[in-house]
Amino acid sequence: MSDRTVQDEIIGYLADAGLRIRASSAIPAGERPKATRFAHFLARRYYRDRLARSFRYSHRLFRETGRAAEQVADSQEFSGFLETCVMGSLASAQRVSEMARAHLSAISLEPWWADLLDYERAYFLQAATAERATGATEQPARGLSALCWHFAWALPEMLPRLRSGEPGGDDLRRESTLLFSRTHMGRIYVVEVEAAMERIFTAVDGLRTSEQIAGAAGVSPDSARRMLAALANIGAVEFRS
């Protein structure tokens, strides 16, 4: 076994609670409790940082709410989660996002509050999911954390207002559909999509060919190819052949 492989075993041991159930040949038995404490430190830091960055708009209302998403990283529930956490996985990101959503949903603020939390939760899933889909597929597949979400409020216009301290008014009540995605390089995209693009994204399942996706979405094959290429550029769709 090369030293690089041993190093990978140690990194996996720290990142994946499932691997900590087994003994690691690289970490002496007497050091494993310390390694576990370090793993918990890393995970708490990782999710606290991403909660703070992703839920930054709801945080602007902290004076009124007294709540911030990153507070869940210090909760009893989070300490329990550390025993099963796989840092950077989609499943762990989903679990933490649900904790944060529940923590902030407990207060009722403006009518758009629920939409804002949905936006921030979707953003967090991109920020906290470093896991990559495994397994080759001949057909286009969705990015692991990519998702489309319908909003009753115009979030793209509301967020700048929140940034500048202005209230979100009734004039922002407009349905919008946003696509959230992350590239392999870790860049996060949030784009407003039209109905055809959403249908293309929804039709992508790792099994359909580009032509079948076009058919399912009701657009021409040429348009479907262009849209798939655009979706691939922002990490919403992957070609993993």
Next chain:
Amino acid sequence: MPAFACDRLSIGTFYNPHLAETLLSRGDAVDHLSMADPPAADDAFFPRIRERFPLLLHDYLGQLADPLSHHALARARNLQQLYRGPWIAEHFQCLHTEDGKYTLDYVFPPLYTEEFLRRFVGNARRLADFVGASLVMENIPGFFAVDHAQMSEAEFLRRFFDESGCGFLIDVPHLWLAAHYQKRDARAYIGEFPLDKVVEIHVGGVDDDCDLGGPWVAPTLPTPEILELGVWIAERAPGLRAVTVDQFSPSLTAEVMFESVEMTRAAFGVTAARRKTA
């Protein structure tokens, strides 16, 4: 773009974008800024920051345990062209698995072995050559012991600097923590490192962490012991050019940032002076 101080030690801190306006309003309080992240596209203050302060590239450029991709090398070169500091920095770290399945998203030391030494020396030379700048490397503490190490951290670093020609960015809190968790005397532990290679010193605070059950780096004021150790190192480092307060956090306040820099100036006997060209 201002040049780095050459007639005295440069005392600086990290660029925390939420404190940019305060930094600009406080004139000579800070000599230089280390850049841990690229400037955000919507950072309206950065152009003035770049005009006002010498900048040091301290971004994550890649883990030198593995060859850097062309994309990573080009990114490093582009950042250095933006900052134009006298050196660039990276860390003795290996935090991603080779297959990309796991990442710790935090500095984590490599095994101190011959194989890793070869990897770090080769990849550090490639990075410095590609960017066209001097490279300094920062020590990273371990929290627990592992099997497989073939040499001490100090020996690994000494041999690395001898073979690569890189400079030493010595992080004092990191060494203090390594000594603390190995139950060693900090000064004796630090004395084993190649202080003659030191170009830059990091000072900073430590605070108790609930998960670790002991101290770890924190965006707090540098402790008197850390500053004393830093001065002790400076007295043994003929190539030392800069001391940087290592504080990079959205929770950092302007008060703590400026007080930390002032404490560091006082400890190292550097007064806020005119900036001269290098």
